[in-house]
Amino acid sequence: xxxxxxxxxxxxxxxxxAQKVIKEFGAIELLANYAEDxxxxxxxxxxxxxxxxSHSLENTVDPLAVMRFADSCLNKSGFIxxxxxxxxxFDQMNPYHPFIFSNGxxxxxxxxxxxxxKRVSEPKDKMLTVILSREPL
Numbered sequence: 001x002x003x004x005x006x007x008x009x010x011x012x013x014x015x016x017x018a019q020k021v022i023k024e025f026g027a028i029e030l031l032a033n034y035a036e037d038x039x040x041x042x043x044x045x046x047x048x049x050x051x052x053x054s055h056s057l058e059n060t061v062d063p064l065a066v067m068r069f070a071d072s073c074l075n076k077s078g079f080i081x082x083x084x085x086x087x088x089x090f091d092q093m094n095p096y097h098p099f100i101f102s103n104g105x106x107x108x109x110x111x112x113x114x115x116x117x118k119r120v121s122e123p124k125d126k127m128l129t130v131i132l133s134r135e136p137l
Contacts (some may be wrong), residue, residue, distance in 0.1 A: 002027040002028065002042075002114055002116075003010070003027065006087075008029075009027060009028045009029070010028065010029045010031045010048070011028050011029070011030050011031065012030075012031055012032045012033070012034065012035055012037060012038070013030060013033065013072075014033050014034055014079070021129075022125060034060075035053070035056060035057070035059075035060045035066045036060060036061065036062065036065070036066060036079050038066055038069035038070050038073065038108060039065070039069045041069070041073055042069045042072040042073050046073055047073060047074065047075045047077055047078070048073055048074060048075060048083060049074075049075050049077070049078045049079075050078060050079055050080075051070045051073065051074065051078070051079075051080045051081070051082045053080065053081070053082045053083070053084070054083045055080070055083060055084065056084075056101050057082055057084050057099070057101070058084045058097040058100060058101065059096060059097060059098070059114075060098070060099070061098060062108060063099055063109065064112060064113075067080070067110075067132075068113055071113050071114075071115060071132075071134075075136065076134065077134070077135060078133070078134070079131055079132060079133040080115070080131070080132040080133070081129075081131055082106065082128075082129070082130050082131075082132065083121075083127050083128070083129045084100075084101050084103075084106075084127065084128050085097065085100055085101075085126065085127065085128065086102070086103075086121070086125060086126055086128040087100045087101060087102040087105070087128075088102055088103075088123070088125055089124055089125070101128055102128070103119055103123070103128060103130075103137055106119075106128065106130050107119075108112075110126060110130075111133045113132075114134075115132040115133060115134060115135045116132075116135060116137045117130060117132055117137070118131045118133075118134065118137035
């Protein structure tokens with residue numbers, strides 16, 4: 001995104017090894033270690049055009065709180081992209097995932113936060129991919 005489109009890119013990354021790569025790459029600013037740190041980021045009044053949870057929301061301990069803080073960090077026309085294992089078709093025996101989402105549960109989460117919801121993956125896809133936005137989708 002930085003190289004191809006000139007976007008300013010930030011990251012939240014728990015892996016120390018990945019953090020080293022991020023720092024060496026230089027085009028990505030590391031903001032925090034965990035998605036739950038979005039609370040602190042929201043206090044900095046930082047605003048983003050897009051927030052991406054790729055293979056990460058299922059690893060949070062309180063996804064509703066994390067998504068509320070993410071929403072508070074969005075620019076007015078910003079959006080949240082979520083890609084997570086699909087409860088209905090994916091092997092759910094992963095002990096590292098405290099939450100596994102279905103289309104209905106992510107739609108419910110979006111509704112609780114007051115965001116529009118659009119599924120962009122197919123129902124039988126292993127990964128559930130959705131867009132959440134303040135604007136109608």
